[in-house]
Amino acid sequence: MKKAVGIVIEYNPFHNGHKYHLDKAKELGDIVIGVMSGDYVQRGEPAFINKWSRGEIALKEGIDILCELPSYYSTQSAEIFAKSSIGILKNLGVTTILFGSESSNIEKLKKILELEKNKEFNEEIRRNLDEGISYPNAYSLSIKKFLEKDIEINSNDILGIEYLRAIKYYDEKIEAQTLKRRAGGYYSQKEENNIMSATGIRKLIFENKSIENLVTKNSFEVLEKEKEKITKISDFYPLIRYAILSKKEKLADYQDVENGLENRIYEMALKYENHQEFFNNLITKRYTIGRIQRILIHILLDITKADTNYLKENIPYIRILGFSKKGREYLKTIEKNNDVKILTSFKNIKKILNEKEIKFLELNEKASIIYKIINPYEDRKIPIIID
Numbered sequence: 001m002k003k004a005v006g007i008v009i010e011y012n013p014f015h016n017g018h019k020y021h022l023d024k025a026k027e028l029g030d031i032v033i034g035v036m037s038g039d040y041v042q043r044g045e046p047a048f049i050n051k052w053s054r055g056e057i058a059l060k061e062g063i064d065i066l067c068e069l070p071s072y073y074s075t076q077s078a079e080i081f082a083k084s085s086i087g088i089l090k091n092l093g094v095t096t097i098l099f100g101s102e103s104s105n106i107e108k109l110k111k112i113l114e115l116e117k118n119k120e121f122n123e124e125i126r127r128n129l130d131e132g133i134s135y136p137n138a139y140s141l142s143i144k145k146f147l148e149k150d151i152e153i154n155s156n157d158i159l160g161i162e163y164l165r166a167i168k169y170y171d172e173k174i175e176a177q178t179l180k181r182r183a184g185g186y187y188s189q190k191e192e193n194n195i196m197s198a199t200g201i202r203k204l205i206f207e208n209k210s211i212e213n214l215v216t217k218n219s220f221e222v223l224e225k226e227k228e229k230i231t232k233i234s235d236f237y238p239l240i241r242y243a244i245l246s247k248k249e250k251l252a253d254y255q256d257v258e259n260g261l262e263n264r265i266y267e268m269a270l271k272y273e274n275h276q277e278f279f280n281n282l283i284t285k286r287y288t289i290g291r292i293q294r295i296l297i298h299i300l301l302d303i304t305k306a307d308t309n310y311l312k313e314n315i316p317y318i319r320i321l322g323f324s325k326k327g328r329e330y331l332k333t334i335e336k337n338n339d340v341k342i343l344t345s346f347k348n349i350k351k352i353l354n355e356k357e358i359k360f361l362e363l364n365e366k367a368s369i370i371y372k373i374i375n376p377y378e379d380r381k382i383p384i385i386i387d
Helices: 016-026 051-060 078-091 106-115 119-130 135-146 155-170 198-206 217-229 233-246 248-253 261-271 275-282 289-301 305-313 325-337 355-374
Strands: 004-009 031-037 065-069 094-101 175-180 318-324 384-386
Touching (some): 031 078, 051 217, 065 078, 078 094, 078 305, 094 155, 106 135, 106 175, 233 275, 305 355, 318 325
Parallel strands (some): 004 094, 094 175, 318 384
C-alpha cells in the first residue's frame, strides 16, 4: 500500500511558503492528503476566497487527495480543530503528518505536552486565567515559568502541540514531523525571500498592491479571477448582527459563549451598526480577537455547544473535494473498509449516511449557503479531478 502523508491546510491564500511545505510533504511519501478548511477558517473568519477556488489551486500544486474540514470543525479552538483534522487524516490511512511551526522542534513540543500532566502547571494556567488573561497567553506564561524562561510559543507551535495530543488520543502510530516556518510568523507582514504570511498577502490585496512574486502561478491566476469577490468578516456583519438580535434567548447555547458573555454580545449588537465599533467594544483582555470571531461565526452558523460535544468524539463523514489520478486509485483501496463514510457526491446520500450524519452534512451546507450570500460562487456536486 502506498505511504500517505497528511497536511492540514487553509491556503487563504496559497503562497510560496505553502509551496515549500507541500514540496517537503511530497518527499516523505507516495500520496499527499490535505484536509482543508472549507468556507470558514480557524481564526473565525470567512475564507478569503471560496473552498472550490482554493481547492483548485491545491490540486494543481500537487495535492493528491483534498478533503474538506467542515465549518463546524474549521472554526473551532486549536484543540478541536487539530483533533478533527487528525481524525480525518487517520481515517484516510495517513502514517505521517507534516506541519509548520515557529520552533520546528518536535521534541520541545512533546515536552510541553508532557508538562500538562504536572498539577502545579495546570494550577498556574488557572491562576493566569483568573487574572483575566486569555488562554493562549496564560498557557504561554505558564510554560515560561515551568520549562524555559526564554521560550517563545506562538500560534503554530500551539497548534502543533494539539496535533501531537490528537495523535495520542487516537492512539495511532502516526509519525509527526515539523517544518520551520519560513519568513515571518502567522500575522507577519514582512517579506523574506519572496515569502510572506497569508495575513500580509491579504492586506496587500485589499490595498490593491502587487503579490505576484509572493504566490505561485496557479495561485496568482485564481486570485486574479476572484479579486473582485474577495471576502472579509466585516462584509458579514449585517448577517451576524441579525443572527445575534434574532437569537437572543439562545445565545448562551452557542459554542465558546461563556456565562454572561451572551448579554454583552447582544448589547453591543443592539448598540452598534458599524462592525468596527461593535468589534472594538466587544473585545476584552480575556477574549482574543480569534476567539471573539469564532464565537460570532458559531452564532451565525448555528454551531452549538451540544453539537460540538458530539463532534469532539465523532466524525460524521469525510467529503472529498478533489483528487489526482494517483489519489483516486488510493481512495479505491481504502473506502470500502473505512469506519467513516467517504463522500465523493451527494447521490443516494440518505442511504449512505444516517440521520445524525445527515444533520451535520446539512449544517455545513447551510454554512456555505450563508457564505454565498456575500460571496456567490458556483457549487460543485462532484470532486475536482486533476489528471
